Each structure stands twice: as C-alpha cells, then as structure tokens.
Amino acid sequence: MKPFEYTKPKTVREALSSATRHSHYIAGGTNLVDLMKKEIDEPDKLLDITNTLPDQIEVKDNGVVIGAMVRNTAIAVNKIILESWPLLSKAILKGASPQIRNMASAGGNLLQRTRCPYFYDLTLPCNKRKNGSGCGALKGNNRMGAIIGYSDACVAVHPSDMCVALAALDAKVNIQKADGSEETMNFLDFHRLPGTNPEKDNNLPENALITSIFVPKNNFSKHFEYLKLRDRESYAFALVSVAAALDMDGNQISEARLASGGVAHKPWRWTKAEDFLKGKQATAENFAEAARIAAEDTAPLSTNAFKVPLLKGAIETALHTCLTNKA
Known part of the structure; x- marks a missing residue:
C-alpha cells in the first residue's frame, strides 16, 4: 500500500x-x-x-432523513425504518456480512465502486481503472456482467443492495459541494451508466460530500419484497436482485415499484413494467406480463444469457411475495 x-x-x-x-x-x-x-x-x-457528518435518522412530515454516517446495520434495525420503509431494511440485510454492515456508512454505500473481477486484476485490461485500456469482460468472462445499459467500454454491474431499494423508493441525495453550496439530487440521477467514461460511477461533484439521504413517505410498507439471487446464500453479489413494492386497493394495484441489482452499471428501475401494473389486478398473468416487459429491453452478453429468465422469474416471484410478505 x-x-x-x-x-x-x-x-x-x-x-x-x-x-x-x-x-x-x-x-x-x-x-x-x-x-x-x-x-x-x-x-x-x-x-x-x-465525526463531521450526521449520524442520525430523523423523521420528517414527508419522509425520513438518514445521515450519511449512519451505519448500515443501524438503518436496518431502526424501528421507524422497519415500520415505514421495511423494503430498505430487508435489502440492507441481504448485503455483505454483519461485520461489514456494522462498519459501512449510508453515504459510503452509495459511493462504492461499480466493479467486476477484471477491475481487481491489475494484469488485465479495465477501462474503469484506466480509460482506453479496454474492457476485458466485454468478450471475456462476463457471467456476472450487465444485461442492460452497458457499453463497449464497461459491462460491470453495481454491487449495492441498499441502493436498489433506494432507487425503488424514489430517494434523494443531499450533497454539500466544495464551494459550500448545497444540492439535492434524485437518487435515480446519482449513479451513471458507463458510456465512454466508465471510470465515473456517479454524478457527485468533485470533492463534494453526501450529507444525508431522504426517503419520502409512501404506501409500500405493507406489500414489499427484496429478492436476491446469488451463487451462495451469504456474502455474495447478486446475479439478479429485485426490489418490489405494491400499493394495493383491494386486489387492484394503485402504484408499483420495481428495481433491480446485478443487471446494470447502476441500480435499474423497470419503469415500463411499473406503468403496466398501475391500475391492474394483482394476478399471476399480469405479474408475468410485467416480467416480460422488463426483460424485453435486455441484451445479454456472451456468457450471461441465463440472467434473462432468472430476472423474469425473480420479478414474478417478488411480486407474488408482495401480496403475502406483509409488515
């Protein structure tokens, strides 16, 4: 070092x-x-x-503010989060290990590098380490790679589980810039797709600090699921994950949220599938159609085509579980 x-x-x-x-x-x-x-x-x-950033969880009339230094475990076990934003808690507990969750901060979780095995091996080409050197995974071992939103420059996927839930819950990121001014950014705009600059994982201004994360109030605390499919049950990144949440009126879906990890360079929202589900009955047929709509935009790489049926099955399963997985 x-x-x-x-x-x-x-x-x-x-x-x-x-x-x-x-x-x-x-x-x-x-x-x-x-x-x-x-x-x-x-x-x-x-x-x-x-010792400089907020480390408290503060409830507001319109949502909750999570200080950037709140540890992941503290978020997951917080009574208020468990009652009103249980999807966030469940996603966090699917990530990493207890020891890492005890140390990892909320702000740091957002800033972890999007990466694949080629990123860690200095003997192999990786545009994230050195733009212009090439993407070894593009035609190499890309089993864990993206199936949507990637470019020839990078096919790595974002590793966070917490961020998938935050994407589904329409969170916002509060930022203090180097000049002292403040900015609030929609969570969906915080992380980047690789494009021609895969070395840039996010849109945080240079030397700026994340001060807190805001999660608005919602009606998704009764019907939710975070499903993570991976090679082993613990301490492994997702092959595919799905954060699903439904706002139900009887058996009719008033609003739906669907986001995934393990599929793109950033947490991915399946907005077309969400739009399809809105106003529909919560039936197996509609859940299957929503999964099909999500999967139709994917373009798997040479060794990860298995992720497409995996994604479809995960979306259907997560949506079904929303109906029974009540807080």
Whole structure:
C-alpha cells in the first residue's frame, strides 16, 4: 500500500477545504481500504469524516432523513425504518456480512465502486481503472456482467443492495459541494451508466460530500419484497436482485415499484413494467406480463444469457411475495 497522509477534520467545512484532487474521504472504509490494499486506488491523503457528518435518522412530515454516517446495520434495525420503509431494511440485510454492515456508512454505500473481477486484476485490461485500456469482460468472462445499459467500454454491474431499494423508493441525495453550496439530487440521477467514461460511477461533484439521504413517505410498507439471487446464500453479489413494492386497493394495484441489482452499471428501475401494473389486478398473468416487459429491453452478453429468465422469474416471484410478505 502506498504511504498516505491521514487527517481528521472537525467540521464539514474543514473537510471540504482540505480536499484535493488526490485525496479521498474515508468513513467506514469497507470498499476504499480494499482498493488501496490492491493498489487500485492510491490517494495521497485520507480525510476521516466519521465525526463531521450526521449520524442520525430523523423523521420528517414527508419522509425520513438518514445521515450519511449512519451505519448500515443501524438503518436496518431502526424501528421507524422497519415500520415505514421495511423494503430498505430487508435489502440492507441481504448485503455483505454483519461485520461489514456494522462498519459501512449510508453515504459510503452509495459511493462504492461499480466493479467486476477484471477491475481487481491489475494484469488485465479495465477501462474503469484506466480509460482506453479496454474492457476485458466485454468478450471475456462476463457471467456476472450487465444485461442492460452497458457499453463497449464497461459491462460491470453495481454491487449495492441498499441502493436498489433506494432507487425503488424514489430517494434523494443531499450533497454539500466544495464551494459550500448545497444540492439535492434524485437518487435515480446519482449513479451513471458507463458510456465512454466508465471510470465515473456517479454524478457527485468533485470533492463534494453526501450529507444525508431522504426517503419520502409512501404506501409500500405493507406489500414489499427484496429478492436476491446469488451463487451462495451469504456474502455474495447478486446475479439478479429485485426490489418490489405494491400499493394495493383491494386486489387492484394503485402504484408499483420495481428495481433491480446485478443487471446494470447502476441500480435499474423497470419503469415500463411499473406503468403496466398501475391500475391492474394483482394476478399471476399480469405479474408475468410485467416480467416480460422488463426483460424485453435486455441484451445479454456472451456468457450471461441465463440472467434473462432468472430476472423474469425473480420479478414474478417478488411480486407474488408482495401480496403475502406483509409488515
């Protein structure tokens, strides 16, 4: 590991003013430290922000504000989250391991790198490490790769489970920029597709800080599911995951939310399938049609075509489970 300077700013303003092009903020460090050990990321300076950012969950009239330094475990077991946003809790508990969830911060979860095995191997080409070097996974081992939204430059998929739930729940990200100004960004706009710049995972301005995440009130706390399909039951990234939530009026669907992980460079919302379900009866036939609509836009790679029927089955199963998986 390359030697680095370590400082611990006392305030957000001090952290922002101390940031440089070759520095990184560190919170839980569950992703950054791995990258530093593997010499993929070699910052000159680390700014420890554990004591500068909000670490509380605050209920508002229109939703809940989750401070950027709230640990993932604290979100998942919080009574308010369990009562009003149980989909978020269930998604978090499907991710990583208890030890990592105990350390990982809410803001850091959003900022973990989108990656595949080629990203971790310095002997193999990867445009995320060095744009222009090529994407080894494009025609190589892409079993875990994307089936939608990818480009010739990168086929890696976003690893977070928490972020899939936040995408489904129409969250917002509160940001403080380097100049001290504040910005609120729709969660669906926060992460990027690879395009020609796969080295950029998100749209966070340079040296800016995530201060909190806002999740609006909704009517999805009674009918929800987070289904994660993976090679092993614990501590594994999703082959395909589905966050599903239904607002029901009797057997009629007033609103639907469907998002997936393991399929794209960012958490993916299946908006056309959601639109189809709105106003429909909650039947097996309609759930199957919603799954078909979602899958019709996919374009699998050379070794991951199995993800398409996996996705369809996961969407159908998650929607059925929404009807019985009541908080």
